Amino acid sequence: MRRLITMVAAVVAIALFSPVAAQAQQAYTINHGPYLQGLTYDGVIVSFTTSERGFSKVEVREKGSDEVREFRTSKHGLFEANNTHNVIEVKNLKPATDYEYRVVSKKLTRFEPYHVRFGEEVASEWYSFRTFDPAAKSVSFVVANDIHDKADLCAKMLDVQPLDEIEMVFYNGDIMSYYNREGQPFTSFIDVSVEKFAKNKPFAVVRGNHETRGQFARIYDEYIHNTPEGMFYGVFYFGDTAVVMLDGGEDKDDQHPVYGGLVDFDNYRREEAEWLKGVVRSPEFLAAKNRIVIMHVPPIVERMAEIEENKKEIMRQIAWRGASHLGELIIPILNEADIDVMLCGHIHRQLIYPEQPGVLEFPIVVNDNVSSLYVRSDEAGVYVKAVHIDGHTSFEKTY
């Protein structure tokens, strides 16, 4: 009898503590997100991950309606499946309309050529979002930069802003110091964004010179979907307001030994400048009443040193290839484009480069690394307020 009890106990112990049992006990979950990006007048991009490989979709309904539409990613006749990282584009929505969505995923337990079997299904709660309004007379958003992997700093920069009131958040570069850990975008800023706002309102990421570094920098675009085109530069329209987002690339020469010959930013900035020429001539951009540019590295031209109070900083910055190449390429295009204000970061202190006729035809507000910017664009102009993480306003002006 004692022998039987010992055998039964051993079997139970094996069942409970074997790796198979441990895996079976782990529930299938949505473990990051969902988060919204690429919101427009008629669509949005929903991203999330699951704890194991599965088959996922987004369900969308107009607020107050029972009619649910399903969206999946389909490529070459195949639905995206057997994956954990989901990026699903929701299309053909109505402008200025409230929607609700949830993400749903089935675990794939068997995936053979002629035999597919599913396990548990999980669904998120229903979350809401609103498509942008082509007739909007105003828009407000938050800009945060130079967070350098500090999720707690990111939370503080968000907490001092009226997240209920704004339309979206722009992360203006160097949110990570370099990308060299698996899942780093989640722990550095995406998870905290999901907690604070990103289930309901989108964020866009303006890449800084730091996010181009590290062994995973080349897969950063798996996490960031600013627009359906999947670029790190782009233009957003909010009715009367156009916001151009530019990627400044690296700060040093492409040939600098630290890059080991692996970067191509001179060509990238030239391609971006050609794209920008098209944007500033486009009917949508010309129809906008207010025009804002967001870029991490402030562009510099030598004549900006003619303003005595900025002389020292300009002479320091002009030596950096990124800043001076952007000055050479981007400033002449924007000088012709009736820009209200450009918002930058990068130098970790607050600085204003004022309008300088014939040199810089728009002001540049450089935000520090302990404040976030609240921006409101309306008939009065573009109001920019820098709010320190302790809550005090360190700068405000309407352009």
Ligand SMILES: [Fe+2]
């Ligand atoms: Fe930077």
